Amino acid sequence: MSTDAKNPESPVSTKPRSSGEKGIKIFMWPKVIYIFPSAIVALFCALGMYMLREKLYDPSEPHEHGVVQKAVADPNAPATTTTTTTTAPGTPAPITHRERFNTPQNLLGVLFLTVLAFNLVVMGLDFPRFELIGIILAILFGTFFILWLGAFFDLDLLRPINAMLAEIYVFANAGFYLMYALVVLTVLVIVYITRWLDYWEVLPNEILHHHGPLSDLERFPTMNLKFDKEIPDVLEFMMLGAGRLVLRVPNVDKALILDNVLFINSKEEALKRLMSRLDVRITTDKDEPIL
Template sequence: MSTDEKSPVSPIPASRRRERGIKIFMWPKVIYVFPSAIVALICSLGMWFLPNKTYDASVPPTPVIVDSPTGTAAPNANAPTATIDPNAPAPVTAIAAGPSMTRRERFNTPQNLLGILFLIMLAFNLVVMGLDFPRFELVGMILAILFSIFFILWLGAFFDLDLMRPINTLLGSIYTFANAGFYLMYALAVIGVMFIVYITRWLDYWEVLPNEILHHHGPLSDLERFPTLNLKFDKEIPDVLEYLMLGSGRLVLRVPNVDRAIILENVLFINSKEEALKRLMSRLDVRITTDQETPLI
């Protein structure tokens, strides 16, 4: 008795998934202010645990003695019905008991250190946004700063100069502070700007497909098309600090039969975009498909 052998069933070829392409967004430089928003949140939390610290700690507040029934000034400071000015940060007895605070001690107060931390971070973000630091210029600047510090220290050691005295005087004259509400409102304002930037990025972006480059721009999504055949692209790092913060850089697309190069500024995480473009450009997608993406040939 013979049995029919079952012919092996060949698997149906799976339909190829259509390439979605690579979306490339150009971001404004205002996004680099986000570290100051993070520091502002930290400072707001710190000032929340330091109530009644928004005043000059080296100057004791002058209490005003008033009569509680009428609110007029009392001639005698020892009046039994006297009350303290509500704007004074502490009772008069507590102020009179403690010693006067020096400028150096005032500089080391928590509210002042939080304020200086916030201003330094804000200044750093503004410098990153306003200036470009290529690799060699940044290295040269660091070397120049180190040489200047070494030369000043050498002068102090050779001529026996007390270099810390002017520095202490300068630090003692700095006293800046803000309440928790200021830091919180600044952080919320920056977060609101970041949200608007994130939404409006879809008004102008590029999409690279295996066979063409699409430029979407405008509120009604106007479209420009460029071929990807013989496309060349370059990656540039114009600012080292921006690259260290968000991995941003510049993409230059050179399309054949197009007079000018397509320059995409401030592309975030540019290394991943470069690798995706290499994989995409390594193959040319030529096929005929139906709407169901089933290959016919």
Template sequence: TSLTWFFAIVAIVVGLWTLFHLKPGLLPAVQNVIYGIRPEASASFYLIFAIAMSFLFGCVMVSRRFDYWEVRGNELLHHHGVLSDLERFSAPNLRIDKEINDVFEYMLLRSGRLILHPSNERRAIVLENVLFISEKEDRITRMLGALQVRVRTDSQ
């Protein structure tokens, strides 16, 4: 997981820093290369970087508008595509599983994986990186736990 990789990289960096600090003549070629690096960035670099990142974020925001899920009282709707193609899944007896695999991801934005198991569907629906997952799981559970019945009279 990312937690293991994080601590492994930190341990390696701290170990190498300590080694080169205690024995400065150990690798003079590496030391000369490291001391020779002079990173510089001009204002135009930061401007181009900001424009590129804004463009990428904008593309992500637009693409998310064309692929989303909607939970209603008795059905689960999947809107996808430019013309909003629609898939319907029955929501009664919907089973919901919540997985939190990445501790850092959960600490930052309380996000995780939401797995939906519709009763009439063989495959599970996996929603990755759901922000504020505990709150959304509670809201979906409350919504699906309440059964709404509408009775019509003959005059309606």
């Protein structure tokens, strides 16, 4: 007679759960994060202006560098003095506005303002892919048309552009650029910390919405969940892979819209892997789950 008997209690599985079973955390970021390129450029400009510490003046006009002030007594008024200025030897002569535009301090200022303007445009406007393509084509067509007019009528169309650029002269010292970068960095750190005040977590059986300083919780079922990925702004997608997730939960009137999700392609793939599995397990005596 066989004495072999099966153990009625199955051993507990020690296999770690996969990352998909732990859930997928999805954060919605504010648009202020797209200002980080200007902070990087500000650090570069701060380094450049630190190397140009004696260039904080307008070189097209007489400046205090190289000007010597002398106090000369007035013979008719012994109690008062008059001040005259003389230019010290070796003082550079004023330059033209066109040469002034090409000075390093001005080019650094123009670079910083250009990147800052680009960041503000990205934050303030949405550029869908077809709209962006249309804008690029319109700019290219306009440039070609202007060049054609200049060639056909033998016009120097670059002269007014050069004259306008020659009037631009912007600069700041290294401390300004450094403080700007520190302020932006502080804001980004605050945003990174406070992201835990409002985020979503997708589990195999439910969707959790954590929000509020006391971590208020909302629960939604994942059964028959459908989701869509959208790219409302091509520039934001190019910078940080940002996009929008739309979760459609059964028996919920409104779709759950998650805006400005970074690296959305990786989130989409993780959601596909999570939704393709069914979190119902049948355990045999060998504790091998059958999905």
